[in-house]
Amino acid sequence: EAEVAQSPRYKITEKSQAVAFWCDPISGHATLYWYRQILGQGPELLVQFQDESVVDDSQLPKDRFSAERLKGVDSTLKIQPAELGDSAMYLCASSLWQEIDTDTQYFGPGTRLTVL
Amino acid sequence: LAKTTQPISMDSYEGQEVNITCSHNNIATNDYITWYQQFPSQGPRFIIQGYKTKVTNEVASLFIPADRKSSTLSLPRVSLSDTAVYYCLVGDYSSASKIIFGSGTRLSIRP
Numbered sequence: 001e002a003e004v005a006q007s008p009r010y011k012i013t014e015k016s017q018a019v020a021f022w023c024d025p026i027s028g029h030a031t032l033y034w035y036r037q038i039l040g041q042g043p044e045l046l047v048q049f050q051d052e053s054v055v056d057d058s059q060l061p062k063d064r065f066s067a068e069r070l071k072g073v074d075s076t077l078k079i080q081p082a083e084l085g086d087s088a089m090y091l092c093a094s095s096l097w098q099e100i101d102t103d104t105q106y107f108g109p110g111t112r113l114t115v116l
Numbered sequence: 117l118a119k120t121t122q123p124i125s126m127d128s129y130e131g132q133e134v135n136i137t138c139s140h141n142n143i144a145t146n147d148y149i150t151w152y153q154q155f156p157s158q159g160p161r162f163i164i165q166g167y168k169t170k171v172t173n174e175v176a177s178l179f180i181p182a183d184r185k186s187s188t189l190s191l192p193r194v195s196l197s198d199t200a201v202y203y204c205l206v207g208d209y210s211s212a213s214k215i216i217f218g219s220g221t222r223l224s225i226r227p
Contacts, residue, residue, distance in 0.1 A: 004159075033215075042203055042217030043160065091159050104150070107159025 002026045004108035006092050012114045018080035021111045025073070025094030031055075033105060034067055034077050035091040043091055049075065079113075087115045120204045125222040134191045136221050138204030141185050149180060149187045150205045154220070160203060164189065199225045 005024040013019050025032050030051050035043035046065065047057040052072035060067065064083070069075040079086055089112050093105040121139040128134045140149070148167050152160035164171055166178040166187070177190040191198055201220040 035217075040219075042220050044217070045215045048215075089157075093159065104162045104165065105160075107161065110157070110159050112157070 004092055004094050004106055006090075006108035006111055008111055009109060010112050010114075012116065013082050014116050015084055016081040018078065019082050019113060020079075021077045021090050021092075021113075023075045023077070023092030023108060025075070025092070026106055029094035029096055029106070030072075031095045031103065032069055032075050033093040033095075034075070035093065037089040037091055037110070039088070046077070082113075082115045084115050087113055089113075119216065120206055120218045122202075122204055122218060122221045124219065125224070127224045127226065128194055129226050130195055131193050134194050134198070134223065134225075136189045136191075136202055136204075136223065137186060138189070139186045140204070140206045143184050143206050147206050149178065149184075150207075151176070151178065151189045152203045152205065152217075154201045154203065160217075163202075194223075194225050196225050196227065199223060 004026055007022050011019055032049040034046045036046055037043040045059055047060045047067045048055040049069045052069050064081060065079055067075060067077045077090060089110045091107055091110045093107045095103045095105045119142065126136060148165055150165040151163040153163050154160040164173055164176050164178045166180055168180050168184060171178045179188040179190065187204065189202060201222050203217050203220040205217060207215050
């Protein structure tokens, strides 16, 4: 069964450093999502891509976060500079987008970020 | 935005049927109801989705009353491996701002 790949699985960094996460969606999936999940809470959507275009990044803290999906396939989420409050699990998901109303998301294993 | 309300936690025993109810009083006409399951240190996994009445798959059933202001996820004959957090989502996914995971329901299954 095809899966969403993410790397690294774990990242430890010091505050004020830059970090980057990579996501490779399921082949053929046009839509890609990045979520942030703080321990004990549900995932919070940061950004949604349709192919290489950003559909909605209204919930992305743009002063320090950036996301790109240059060729409409894999994607990178960057944080610069990292802050203590950024410690969380960063999840990537993808979907086919065949029927908008019933779009099922497939999640990757996530990257757990710890900021010291 | 259709906000959802779920119980914070539930306990049950192996072999029992578990029903988790989600309240979504402000659901819109175009909104679908989707349930996800999440194990520790893993991403959420799709369980079931529906618009109205009843939907059943090999894993669960979803019951949606006529007014669609709530929904119930039914897990038949649970096992220890069903211990997880279950999230109810309501939305049409046409905009990222409409995709909202709540805090979910932490289901614990005991032997």
